[in-house]
Amino acid sequence: MLPGPNYVYKCPRCGNLLTVGSILSGNTIGAKIYSDGKRIAPMLPDFPDLTKCKKCETIFWLNILRKIGRYEWGDKMNSKWAKADDADFLDIEDYFRALDDNVAENAAIIYSMMGCCKASEVNFRDWLVYFLDNVHHYDNDYTMDLAELLPHHLAEQTKKEYPTQIRELSKFSEHLGETLKDGLIIIV
Numbered sequence: 001m002l003p004g005p006n007y008v009y010k011c012p013r014c015g016n017l018l019t020v021g022s023i024l025s026g027n028t029i030g031a032k033i034y035s036d037g038k039r040i041a042p043m044l045p046d047f048p049d050l051t052k053c054k055k056c057e058t059i060f061w062l063n064i065l066r067k068i069g070r071y072e073w074g075d076k077m078n079s080k081w082a083k084a085d086d087a088d089f090l091d092i093e094d095y096f097r098a099l100d101d102n103v104a105e106n107a108a109i110i111y112s113m114m115g116c117c118k119a120s121e122v123n124f125r126d127w128l129v130y131f132l133d134n135v136h137h138y139d140n141d142y143t144m145d146l147a148e149l150l151p152h153h154l155a156e157q158t159k160k161e162y163p164t165q166i167r168e169l170s171k172f173s174e175h176l177g178e179t180l181k182d183g184l185i186i187i188v
């Protein structure tokens with residue numbers, strides 16, 4: 001197993017730092033797989049997506065937070081980050097508590113928006129930037145339609161603004177598909 005960098009996150013409520021490891025490569029040698037799908041693989045460790053701040057006990061999703069730092073093992077430059085709490089998996093009581101507060105609802109909203117982006121063939125990150133750039137234009141004018149911020153509207157707008165580029169790109173991807181089918185790989 002080859003460990004990857006450690007990532008640092010900040011608790012959205014109290015600002016306490018949490019660190020999560022990663023792996024560059026691993027394998028399932030010696031793994032135990034249980035009938036409920038749980039897998040414990042010593043050479044392929046899992047890291048939590050949903051965790052709890054050890055200071056204020058807030059439960060939150062790591063994958064919707066911004067990483068505020070990264071350090072490698074033995075990296076002395078960022079030793080303050082190495083002192084951050086390890087992000088652990090939740091225990092069963094925590095999962096019940098998560099269902100009672102707004103964690104599940106927030107996750108459902110984010111995953112729904114990711115699904116809408118996929119259905120509209122819009123990059124989620126591009127849509128999020130578009131949303132954050134424009135949402136405050138709607139703060140004081142209730143006659144404006146918030147639906148304009150949804151992913152399908154961004155897709156329509158992009159098609160209107162860049163019709164030539166989109167046509168050319170789709171022609172290029174068709175051509176690339178044909179070329180790859182012929183077994184010819186072009187490295188640019």
Ligand SMILES: [Zn+2]
Pocket residue numbers: 011012013014015016053054055056057058
């Ligand atoms: Zn906290």
